[in-house]
Amino acid sequence: MSALLSVQGVTKRFRGLLAVDNVSLEVAEGEIFAVIGPNGAGKTTLFNMVAGVYQPDQGQIEFAGQRLDGKTPDQVCRAGVGRTFQIVRPFPALSVEDNVIVGALLRHHGLRDARESSYGILNRFDLYDRRHRLASELTLPDRKRLEVARAIATEPKLLLLDEVMAGLRPTETDRMVAALQRLNQEHRVTVLLIEHVMRAVMALASRVMVLHHGAAIAEGRPDEVVRDPAVVQSYLGAEAVG
Amino acid sequence: MIGQLFEGVPARALVLGGLLLGVLVAAPFLVNDYLLTVLIIILYYAYTGQAWNIMMGFAGQLSLGHALYVGLGAYTTAALYVHFGVSPWIGILAAIPIAIIGGAIIGFLAFRFRVGGVYFAILTIAFAEFARVGFDHFSWVGGSSGFFLPVANYSVSDLWNLRGKPMMFYYLILTMTVGAFVICRLLLTGRIGYFWLAIREDEEAARAIGIDTFRYKMFAVILSAGMTSLAGVFFAFFYNNLFPEQVFHISRSIELILAPIIGGIGTLFGPVLGAFLLTGLSESMHAILYKFGVDIPGVKQVFYGLCLLFVVIVLPHGVWPWVARVLGIRERRS
Amino acid sequence: MPAEIYLNVAISGILTGLVYGLMALGLSVIFGVIRIVNFAHGEMMTIGMYIAIVIFSAFKLDPLVMMVPIAAVLFVFGYALQASLINPFINRPEHSQFMLLVAIALIMVNVLLIIFGPDAKNVQTSYAFDSFLVGSLIVDATKVYAGGAAVLVSAILFAFFRFTYIGQAIRACADNYVGALVVGLDVKRLYALTFGIGAACVGAAGAMLVLIIDVTPALGPAYTLLAFIIVITGGLGSMPGALLGGILIGFTEAMAGLLFTPSAKSMFAFALLVLVLLFRPQGIMGKRTT
Numbered sequence: 001m002s003a004l005l006s007v008q009g010v011t012k013r014f015r016g017l018l019a020v021d022n023v024s025l026e027v028a029e030g031e032i033f034a035v036i037g038p039n040g041a042g043k044t045t046l047f048n049m050v051a052g053v054y055q056p057d058q059g060q061i062e063f064a065g066q067r068l069d070g071k072t073p074d075q076v077c078r079a080g081v082g083r084t085f086q087i088v089r090p091f092p093a094l095s096v097e098d099n100v101i102v103g104a105l106l107r108h109h110g111l112r113d114a115r116e117s118s119y120g121i122l123n124r125f126d127l128y129d130r131r132h133r134l135a136s137e138l139t140l141p142d143r144k145r146l147e148v149a150r151a152i153a154t155e156p157k158l159l160l161l162d163e164v165m166a167g168l169r170p171t172e173t174d175r176m177v178a179a180l181q182r183l184n185q186e187h188r189v190t191v192l193l194i195e196h197v198m199r200a201v202m203a204l205a206s207r208v209m210v211l212h213h214g215a216a217i218a219e220g221r222p223d224e225v226v227r228d229p230a231v232v233q234s235y236l237g238a239e240a241v242g
Numbered sequence: 243m244i245g246q247l248f249e250g251v252p253a254r255a256l257v258l259g260g261l262l263l264g265v266l267v268a269a270p271f272l273v274n275d276y277l278l279t280v281l282i283i284i285l286y287y288a289y290t291g292q293a294w295n296i297m298m299g300f301a302g303q304l305s306l307g308h309a310l311y312v313g314l315g316a317y318t319t320a321a322l323y324v325h326f327g328v329s330p331w332i333g334i335l336a337a338i339p340i341a342i343i344g345g346a347i348i349g350f351l352a353f354r355f356r357v358g359g360v361y362f363a364i365l366t367i368a369f370a371e372f373a374r375v376g377f378d379h380f381s382w383v384g385g386s387s388g389f390f391l392p393v394a395n396y397s398v399s400d401l402w403n404l405r406g407k408p409m410m411f412y413y414l415i416l417t418m419t420v421g422a423f424v425i426c427r428l429l430l431t432g433r434i435g436y437f438w439l440a441i442r443e444d445e446e447a448a449r450a451i452g453i454d455t456f457r458y459k460m461f462a463v464i465l466s467a468g469m470t471s472l473a474g475v476f477f478a479f480f481y482n483n484l485f486p487e488q489v490f491h492i493s494r495s496i497e498l499i500l501a502p503i504i505g506g507i508g509t510l511f512g513p514v515l516g517a518f519l520l521t522g523l524s525e526s527m528h529a530i531l532y533k534f535g536v537d538i539p540g541v542k543q544v545f546y547g548l549c550l551l552f553v554v555i556v557l558p559h560g561v562w563p564w565v566a567r568v569l570g571i572r573e574r575r576s
Numbered sequence: 577m578p579a580e581i582y583l584n585v586a587i588s589g590i591l592t593g594l595v596y597g598l599m600a601l602g603l604s605v606i607f608g609v610i611r612i613v614n615f616a617h618g619e620m621m622t623i624g625m626y627i628a629i630v631i632f633s634a635f636k637l638d639p640l641v642m643m644v645p646i647a648a649v650l651f652v653f654g655y656a657l658q659a660s661l662i663n664p665f666i667n668r669p670e671h672s673q674f675m676l677l678v679a680i681a682l683i684m685v686n687v688l689l690i691i692f693g694p695d696a697k698n699v700q701t702s703y704a705f706d707s708f709l710v711g712s713l714i715v716d717a718t719k720v721y722a723g724g725a726a727v728l729v730s731a732i733l734f735a736f737f738r739f740t741y742i743g744q745a746i747r748a749c750a751d752n753y754v755g756a757l758v759v760g761l762d763v764k765r766l767y768a769l770t771f772g773i774g775a776a777c778v779g780a781a782g783a784m785l786v787l788i789i790d791v792t793p794a795l796g797p798a799y800t801l802l803a804f805i806i807v808i809t810g811g812l813g814s815m816p817g818a819l820l821g822g823i824l825i826g827f828t829e830a831m832a833g834l835l836f837t838p839s840a841k842s843m844f845a846f847a848l849l850v851l852v853l854l855f856r857p858q859g860i861m862g863k864r865t866t
Contacts, residue, residue, distance in 0.1 A: 051450070072449070073446070073449040073450055074449040074450075074452050074453055074454050074455065077449070077450060077451055077452035078452045082450075082451070083450050085447065085450070089444050089446070089447040090447075091439070091440055091443040091444055091447065092443060092444075093439075093443055094439060094440070094443065098436065098439075101436060102436045102437065102439075102440045102448075102451060102453075103451045103452075105433050105436055105437070106451060106452040106453070109433065111431075111432065111433065114433075150451060151450070151451065153451070154451050154452050298671070304670075304671050304674060306674075306678075351850065351853065351854060359670050360613045360670070360674070361808070361853060361857070363613075363674060364801070364804050364805075364808065364849070365849070365850070365853060367801055368801065368805070368846040368849050368850070369846075371801060371842065371846060372843055372846045372847075375839065375840060375842055375843050376843065378839065379837070379839070379840060492797050492801075493797075496678060496682060503675060507671075538690050539689060539690075539694065540685075540686035540687070540689035540690040540793075541686070541690060543682060543685070543686035543689075544682075544683055544686040544687060544690065546682060547679050547680070547681075547682035547683035547686065548679075548683065550675065550678070550679035550682065551676070551679040551680070551683070554672060554675045554676050554679055555661075555664075555676070558668070558672055
């Protein structure tokens with residue numbers, strides 16, 4: 001099966017700093033692919049290139065057979081790639097329901113349609129009963145789920161999650177993992193995620209890539225990668241592997 | 243569409259709104275000429291406030307040069323009327339596109355080239371100033387000496403050429419204001435309204451969910467510019483004289499934005515309330531001072547400045563949200 | 577037209593531009609450090625100009641001599657303004673900050689209008705009609721003195737930020753607000769100081785400018801806009817850029833007044849603004865910020 005997302009040799013420099021160094025990866029349809037690595041390894045920059053925020057200096061990105069690099073962020077979303085932000089950005093003055101409706105309006109032009117679709121999504125993410133609250137009033141875990149819900153409302157084929165587990169307690173992490181698994185299995189959403197919380201990575205990812213100083217130093221199944229000595233040395237530490 | 247207009251509006255708001263409208267419709271028969279003129283000014287500011295509110299309150303772009311569109315609308319229709327005898331109703335077919343082109347240029351410069359926030363505001367000021375100086379040298383429309391419309395016999399109400407008694411102008415501006423209100427309500431409760439709010443709240447996040455922010459910001463700018471130009475048409479035919487120094491001056495731009503800011507940016511009723519408060523208070527103050535023989539230019543503006551200061555510091559969301567709370571009306575979305 | 581006329585006008589423009597540059601320097605300092613858009617900048621300068629006029633008509637004291645007290649008065653005024661009204665607005669949304677300063681500007685202009693009336697006023701010093709002859713060039717004495725004073729004050733300002741402890745502390749705030757807090761700098765007080773310094777700059781510039789042009793209350797908004805155009809052209813946050821921008825604008829204005837009509841000279845400043853925003857939004861010497 002050909003890859004849904006194909007990143008080919010992308011490089012990104014910021015005025016002398018090499019943020020991403022010739023990284024290639026392929027995400028198959030229906031997969032959950034994780035990108036891990038120490039801070040500053042270039043993970044978010046890589047993400048931002050897929051999402052259209054930055055243009056790669058070299059290399060190209062293909063999604064569902066189309067070139068993705070060169071598109072603006074809104075074009076990328078319309079092409080079928082949703083994303084969340086590392087520091088959550090819901091629309092604070094809008095209600096929970098309206099946040100999702102804005103997303104749904106991309107695919108449902110009528111307000112009534114969009115609202116119905118949003119209710120379904122809110123239910124899936126356990127936010128339905130809070131739908132009239134303002135987004136700014138929510139707790140962090142709720143806001144994180146809201147941001148994912150909003151991205152899902154745009155009906156993406158590929159979802160980019162940027163450290164969506166950050167700041168969540170273990171029970172909340174498990175809840176989010178379960179929601180993402182449902183998303184992946186029942187609704188066939190392919191997921192590419194950046195994550196530090198190894199618990200979530202091990203539970204979710206079918207394949208993992210490790211970035212260090214902008215370059216890929218390992219790639220493979222989670223249990224393999226986690227034992228790779230280079231990875232242990234640069235990121236995980238011997239204790240994390242046990 | 244009628245349903246969309248009234249959906250989600252609490253009964254109390256409908257009743258109060260209806261009462262207000264009723265009073266306004268009956269006003270010419272209830273008040274004297276002076277008060278009628280004051281009401282015309284109030285409605286004028288309510289209308290321009292609504293138009294400005296679309297750019298600022300909905301799309302989040304601060305324009306401090308809105309007088310540009312007033313002036314373009316005013317001069318275009320006035321010139322066509324004076325030089326070619328063209329009725330202003332036909333004239334607006336030229337005035338609106340001209341204002342829209344002005345807005346589109348500013349919007350394009352600003353949005354394509356990522357000029358935001360303060361830069362955008364400065365750009366709008368610069369364009370208005372450019373027009374002010376430019377029209378000062380534009381002799382076909384009178385230049386700095388002014389452009390004058392022939393003042394006809396006031397006993398005849400000629401709606402086609404907008405010549406007539408204050409009462410005719412009153413109903414005209416009342417219709418325009420109600421129309422603006424309805425248009426804003428329809429837009430806000432529709433798809434475009436949601437996108438605008440998203441853009442205003444967080445433009446980058448809006449883009450991440452597929453909203454073409456450039457297109458919707460441009461639409462807000464163009465709509466705002468076009469609507470404001472109609473205010474210019476009213477201005478030209480009501481006051482019958484135009485001076486670039488007055489029409490395009492930054493003071494006009496600032497006066498324009500006082501009502502919506504004081505009333506409440508981004509709200510539907512804010513500009514209307516702001517206009518009533520501001521003009522009502524300033525006229526009362528002026529009348530009181532006049533009784534004491536005080537008639538100094540600048541006092542009114544200091545008063546405006548103090549009002550603005552008060553609102554910005556104490557009620558940053560404007561007076562309307564507070565009033566709405568007191569009246570028990572909850573506007574569903576801010 | 578003979579070349580001398582162009583040269584005369586150009587030099588005249590550059591000298592005036594130095595004063596503009598000092599005015600813009602104040603704005604650049606304020607924006608560079610506090611990140612607040614001072615819409616009342618030109619109005620503050622107008623206040624300085626009126627103070628100079630009052631002192632001159634009462635005591636016949638040369639504005640350039642009175643520059644220091646005028647700057648001091650504006651310093652106190654600016655400090656108080658920042659400390660009382662503006663500091664609480666630091667973390668408010670941008671348009672709130674604009675509106676605060678628009679309101680302050682509106683009040684300032686009209687208070688001046690109430691006190692002094694709309695008629696133009698000016699200062700006629702004893703050397704008002706003198707000029708220097710350099711070869712075949714004729715340069716107004718007032719402009720030379722004003723320009724020279726502007727250079728002097730700018731140099732003092734640069735030295736202040738480079739060599740004094742407070743100056744460096746202020747630059748630290750500009751570079752890294754949180755970092756400055758963390759090392760124990762009293763940022764609010766430094767902000768007030770900075771605004772005071774910016775106001776002092778603009779007051780000094782006013783004392784100089786009053787020798788060159790006539791004052792009306794309406795000058796305030798016009799010079800606010802000019803200050804912004806200069807700062808944007810020269811580069812927001814760059815002090816040398818502000819001076820450079822001032823010279824450029826002074827020069828452009830003078831040449832445009834000569835080549836076209838004098839009243840259209842501001843149009844060229846606007847055209848320059850649009851060009852800069854289109855092609856080099858960070859200004860001539862600005863650093864590109866995200």
